Amino acid sequence: MPAGKTAAPLAAAERALGYKFRDRELLRRALTHSSASHTQNNEQLEFLGDSVIQLAVTAWLYEQGGDEGCMTGRRQKLVSHSPLKCASKALGLPQYIVKGVPDIGEKALSSVYEAVCGAIFCDGGYAAAEKFVHRTLLAAHISAPRNCKGELQEYVQGRGMPLPEYRTRRDGGTENRPEFTCSLLVCGKTFRGDGGSKAEAERNAAEAALLHLKN
Numbered sequence: 001m002p003a004g005k006t007a008a009p010l011a012a013a014e015r016a017l018g019y020k021f022r023d024r025e026l027l028r029r030a031l032t033h034s035s036a037s038h039t040q041n042n043e044q045l046e047f048l049g050d051s052v053i054q055l056a057v058t059a060w061l062y063e064q065g066g067d068e069g070c071m072t073g074r075r076q077k078l079v080s081h082s083p084l085k086c087a088s089k090a091l092g093l094p095q096y097i098v099k100g101v102p103d104i105g106e107k108a109l110s111s112v113y114e115a116v117c118g119a120i121f122c123d124g125g126y127a128a129a130e131k132f133v134h135r136t137l138l139a140a141h142i143s144a145p146r147n148c149k150g151e152l153q154e155y156v157q158g159r160g161m162p163l164p165e166y167r168t169r170r171d172g173g174t175e176n177r178p179e180f181t182c183s184l185l186v187c188g189k190t191f192r193g194d195g196g197s198k199a200e201a202e203r204n205a206a207e208a209a210l211l212h213l214k215n
Helices: 003-017 024-030 043-064 068-078 081-091 107-143 148-157 198-214
Strands: 165-173 178-186 189-195
Touching: 003 024, 003 107, 024 043, 024 107, 043 068, 043 107, 068 107, 068 148, 081 107, 148 198, 165 198, 178 198, 189 198
Parallel strands: none
Antiparallel strands: 165 178, 178 189
């Protein structure tokens, strides 16, 4: 296809990505599915991007701290097909994919995200790729409240321990501002959490348990 016909879609894709390529050929390849070209497609960039994403997510999890088993479980979830597909859709990448068949499958959506990360790495280095991953993949997890109950369950399951037992009751307060208390039994110890809702009390108890178990 003549360069003039591809320049506009690539420029639009750059705006969607929030990154301007010095070498747009990398972006073109990243957006080209194997059904459109057997030689100039995004498979190699996808392979590279997978490792770039793994490193960026691993470094971020390391900065958060925590148990190795828990960090490994969280990494597996963050770099799996579903979150990568969601990131791809949020960026609007499906409309820019060059394909040779009408249906390329859902897997192609996560693959194109990996390929774009690989292309940004080749074009601007690791710092640029890491910034892109933080902004487009990790931002939601950075701003989201910590899932202490989930972390605690992963922690004990990874060690073959019994699952946590939560006993939560209302403990005073008013009709509009109730107060709840949770008694959490895990690893032979009891931890307490208070909050304005059942969920908050249980989350605080789980956070107390995690702090004790990991330290």
